[in-house]
Amino acid sequence: MKRKPKINHIIPLLVLTFLLSYFRTLAQDRPNIIVILADDLGYADLGCYGSEIPTPNLDNLAKRGIRFTNFYNTARCCPSRATLLTGVYAHQAGIGHMMDDKGPEHPGYRGQLNDHTITIAELLKNAGYFTAMTGKWHVGQPHGVVPWKRGFDRSLNAPAGGFYYGNGKNAKLFLNGRALDNNAKELPKNWYSTDLWTDYGLRFIDEAISEKKPFLLYLAHNAPHFPLQAPAAEIEKFKGKYMKGWDALRRERYEKQKKLGLIDPSWKLPPFNPNVPKWETLSKKEKEKYDHIMAIYAAVITHLDKSIGDLVSGLEKRGVLDNTLILFISDNGGNAEPGYEAKYEGPDPGSSQSTVFLGQGWAEAACTPFWSYKHHTHEGGISSPAIISWPNGIPTSRNGAFERQSAHIVDILATLAEIGRADYPNSWKGKAILPPEGISLKPVLAGQRLKRSQPIFWEHEGNKAVLNGRWKLVAEWPETWQLYDLQADRTELHNLILEEPEVAGRLKQQYESWFKRVGAEAWDKGVKWFYDYEKAKSETIK
Template identity: 70%
Template sequence: MLKQYMTSVLLMAFACLAPAAFSQKKPNVIVILADDLGYADLGCYGGEIPTPNLDKLAQSGVRFTNFYNTARCCPTRAALLTGVYSHQAGIGHMMDDKGADHPAYRGQLNHNSVTIAEVMKGAGYFTAMSGKWHVGHQHGVYPSNRGFDRSLHAPAGGFYYAGGNNAKLFLNGQEVTNDSTALPKDWYSTDLWTNYGLRFIDEALAEKKPFMLYLAHNAPHFPLQAPEEDIVKFRGKYLKGWEKLRQERYEKQIKLGLIDPSWKLPPINPNVKRWDSLSDDEKKRYDDIMAIYAAVISRLDKSIGDLVDGLKKRGVFDNTVILFVSDNGGNAEPGIEGRYQGDKPGNAKSTVFLGQGWAEAACTPFWAYKHHTHEGGISSPGIVSWPAGIPTSRNGKFERQPAHIIDIMATLVDLGNAGYPTTYAGQPIQPMEGASLKPAFTGKPINRKNPIFWEHEGNRAIRDGKWKLVAEKTEKWQLYDVEQDRTELNDQFDKQPDVAKKLVAKYEAWYKRVGAEEYDKTFKWFYDYNKAKQEPGAAGNGK
């Protein structure tokens, strides 16, 4: 009897101590970056495309409603990797090098910044990367020389299959042929990145180290390609058109509690043709484009499920933080027509772009798209899963504090109890610009000390608390209370002159500090938002 009692006591004591001991262990971290995924493209953010695996992560974790990127691919990757603004990291625009006189525009990560891999490696982590790199490969900047122990990377994406025109792969810094025996046979890039991510995790576990994996998908970036058996599931489902899809997503977002019902759906871009004005052949073409896009996203979600299953089989899912975001808003390139080329659009030799009509739906309920600093261009899904660290009372909750891609470095430093250096490899290192998001996982305030800033191609913005100052390159400044009016329909610039003046001054000081420069191009297919907003019915639902 005494023996049974003592055994029971010991078991109870262990049950009480085990969670505490477990919580003290450094968590593993996986940062997943999607490419050109719009705010409304996932089921848990209002979309109709089935994304059960991401939805499940959201239901067992936390969804950020105000997670921001930089509006474009390369700058977002630079900011994510370094924790400073992209201009400070040397990638103020894309990959062109403007020379030493333009340090913010060298087209590669500079050495006055450190990467999440370099920092986490110093905290004892096994660091790995798989996917799209796009932060200076052509200038000799590889994952393998910026802190990643293991990597399988594509210099800049632009493919899904081994037969793609831009399909190039580098394993731990060395180029491998697309038919190498080191790669799975007949690979599809979305699956390949996850496959190698899990291989690298196995190496980390063998070395008995916590791991930090940066999983950088090229999906759903053009050229949109997916297996035919996935595309066929969606054909015919989009013949209702982009206006109807956008309205349905908006209504679902309200039903989910994702957005405030008082935020009106902006009028659809007047450059976009009305669906009912299209011919039957045009409708079929656009339906197929959206079906291919949906298939690419569905396949992306499947890969997330494969990743989670792999983590569970290895017994590390509970203590792994998974953070899923996108690099910019939905992509309206190259304009109204999109692109639909090839004998069999959607296969490895085709080129398909989503186009402006469907991008309107991808960015629901916001204005604008990729490239632009209105909410549609800079708003991303932001899903965090961490069973061992997020209390069950937070499962499925929305986190409404603003977050930004620059916060990922600070968050990882916090999670891994890492030291962020002032110097590295003999070079002075710029301080982190972001704030740790870890407090928000449990519903606590983020300790953000500074506003959040944007500049891309002359499009600019600053968010400070509830106020957002924003303008396209061709526009005057506008001021919005994004807590009351996040769809940016009621300009407060003239009504709040003191607020506007302070924000303009803060923005101009930041612009100078990071070395931003005037951009000399604009998009001809874009249009003046202010003009459209002032038209009759502009505050309605776009009908």
């Protein structure tokens, strides 16, 4: 005779069944999340931000989603990555500069993520997400801070960037914590990093799907950081198209930005950097060299866009595109290093053994319509193209919309925590952790106002800024403060420091309080090779 199960045995089983069903439903309801970070991509380098470079896949994401006009980074690669991953300012995370460690007496400059932060991967993994990353890590691997110890279930990463091909001198890969030979059987033959990151990202997504979990993929590209390298056939398509020169290209992009509605037509284009020679003064040989450099850069960006298309197509084939939030941004403005002369080294510039830098002339066009570049806190150095797409989460009425409220890379963690329904803890692994500094950007998906109560701050290599509403106080090392009304003058041509002393004083006080609170330190090694703003602005705009 069968024995009837006791009621006290049935109840726990029913509870367990209910909980499993609940969490399975919760996992299906929450979106998948992909954060794509480009490296050294300027504000005007995508078609949907004014470029002539074909970027149809990113343009399509913008048409099906939202394009930010005022999205900001930290002005440099390591600090932007630290801020994105932790949701606090880079100094608080331990990477106030780059990966050099200044020692325990300088906690904001240890060159590695500290243990008083929680990463987006740790946060979302704790909430039931499958977490993966591919690409450039650059937040402390030499010091032992690695993705597989900071919340990522799967990773194919490079400790830093500086390569595109497997035979590049800086190419170094780790697969789930295991160092790989660049010709390892796990890797495609003759791989190109832009494609490799996407390929492995989709492989990791397949694992998440098989485990029936929502996924986070952090896809951190090398492109279009130097040394600029791309397949020869792709470079060839652009050769000769830039013989008109950098000043003409910059003006064309500016006119397209106005036509797109990206920028206010009343914002004047700043004068071209006087340290860069006029294009017409260059020799034919020099023009051909710079044309080739820009052709390589354009090829790198179009290949980046192709990889975005491969990713979106892969999501569509797997049936997960509609419930996947994709955020695309850049870590800083266009790169003007080492000056207008750029770099053009190697027997075959653009190949895996060459070293090509964009240079200052083309960086002027990359950062259109703004002043300055990577490293710096005028708008050209800190403004990113930013696109967010999520078919199931963005009303169709918002498709193709411009979002003109200011947002910052520090806001990403808070945004993903809300969207992924992840609770932010007070402590992690036995350590008290810092509260997030950013705010959730989720309201913009529905066209609502953001609830930002604090200003946004910057400090990098002595270059500094604070943004509060329409007002921005900014100074490049070793300049004195300048004040701009970004609503009326986002290209920063009219310094109002004398006309608005009370506004300037309030912002300066807020900045000084923040500077101390986050552990920033005075900087005395800055370089002023870029140019003198006040001198340049006194020149006639032609």
